[in-house]
Amino acid sequence: MKTVNLHILILIFLGNLLLPAGVYAEQLVIDGDRQFEFGRELMHDGKYEPAVKEFERFTHFFPDDRRVPSARYLTGVCYLRQGRYKDARQVFTEIFSSNPDGEFAGKSVFMMGETYYEEGFPEKAEYFFSEAAKKYPSSDLKNAAFYRLGWARMREHRWKEASEEFGRVEKGSSLYDSAQALAKQSLKGELLPSKDPVTAGVMAGVVPGLGHVYLSRYKDAAVAFLLNGLFIWATVESFQQDHNVLGGILAFFE
Numbered sequence: 001m002k003t004v005n006l007h008i009l010i011l012i013f014l015g016n017l018l019l020p021a022g023v024y025a026e027q028l029v030i031d032g033d034r035q036f037e038f039g040r041e042l043m044h045d046g047k048y049e050p051a052v053k054e055f056e057r058f059t060h061f062f063p064d065d066r067r068v069p070s071a072r073y074l075t076g077v078c079y080l081r082q083g084r085y086k087d088a089r090q091v092f093t094e095i096f097s098s099n100p101d102g103e104f105a106g107k108s109v110f111m112m113g114e115t116y117y118e119e120g121f122p123e124k125a126e127y128f129f130s131e132a133a134k135k136y137p138s139s140d141l142k143n144a145a146f147y148r149l150g151w152a153r154m155r156e157h158r159w160k161e162a163s164e165e166f167g168r169v170e171k172g173s174s175l176y177d178s179a180q181a182l183a184k185q186s187l188k189g190e191l192l193p194s195k196d197p198v199t200a201g202v203m204a205g206v207v208p209g210l211g212h213v214y215l216s217r218y219k220d221a222a223v224a225f226l227l228n229g230l231f232i233w234a235t236v237e238s239f240q241q242d243h244n245v246l247g248g249i250l251a252f253f254e
Contacts, residue, residue, distance in 0.1 A: 032062045036071060048078040069095065073104045076111060085115040106136040110145060113152075122152040143173040150182060159189035 039054035055071040055078075062068065076091035092108035092115070099105060113128030126149060133145035146168040153162035163186045169179035 030057075030061050032058070032065055032067075035061070036065075036067055039071065039074065043074060043078055046081075048082045052078045069099070069102060069104050073107060073111075076108070080111065080115055080118065083118075085119045088115045106132055106139060106141045109135065110141055110148075113145075113148060117148065117152060117155075122155040126152045140173065143169045143175055143179075147175045147179055150179065150186065154186055154189065157189060159186050162186040162189075 035054065035058045039051050039058060042048075042051035042054060052075050055075045058065070058071050059068050072091060072095055076088045076095070079085075079088035079091060089112055092112050095102070095108040096105045096112075109128055110132040113125040113132065115125075116122070116128065117125035129145045129149045129152065133142045133149070136142060146165050150162045150165035153159075153165055163183045166179040166183035166186065169175050173179075
């Protein structure tokens with residue numbers, strides 16, 4: 001019985017060797033749609049590293065697919081979410097440089113600003129947000145850029161300028177209501193209280209310069225409290241306005 005089974009297995013093996021090569025080729029074909037969607041699913045599940053690999057595999061096997069720029073852009077977003085800011089900037093720079101008039105060029109300029117904003121360099125972020133608004137004035141990107149400029153100005157304690165940037169968001173934009181409220185709320189930064197000057201004076205008398213540190217840290221704490229409160233409010237507001245992308249970004253920053 002064992003001898004018969006062995007003969008059957010040998011025949012099956014030899015038969016497979018005689019099959020046309022096309023049979024195997026069909027089995028090994030990678031489907032572009034499934035490959036791209038798999039990368040997106042991983043990304044949406046927060047599995048950014050595996051998502052990057054799938055997007056890279058997609059661009060390798062389907063270099064002429066119209067979704068290659070999208071896959072590259074999403075790769076940059078994954079890097080941003082991982083805190084790999086330098087890698088993200090490299091991807092976004094390549095996208096813009098290769099096709100300044102392409103579909104993802106403006107978004108890449110904007111996201112360059114996001115990388116610096118998240119990394120804690122609001123002054124550098126402002127440059128790219130300004131460029132996005134200037135070079136792509138007819139798109140929704142302009143309003144998003146004004147909105148983020150407002151946040152960047154607040155991080156630098158430039159409250160009046162922040163209010164002005166929020167005020168530039170156009171009526172009809174999904175960000176308009178939130179921007180109008182923030183234009184008013186940001187001005188509260190100019191009214192942040194100072195710590196008790198008497199205590200500061202005593203501390204300065206004991207150790208020169210200590211009073212200044214005392215006041216500065218209190219001010220920084222007040223600023224952080226105000227900004228965190230506004231971040232939470234804006235995140236909720238963004239979701240309520242069905243602007244889930246921005247809401248997700250703000251929640252990520254918080």
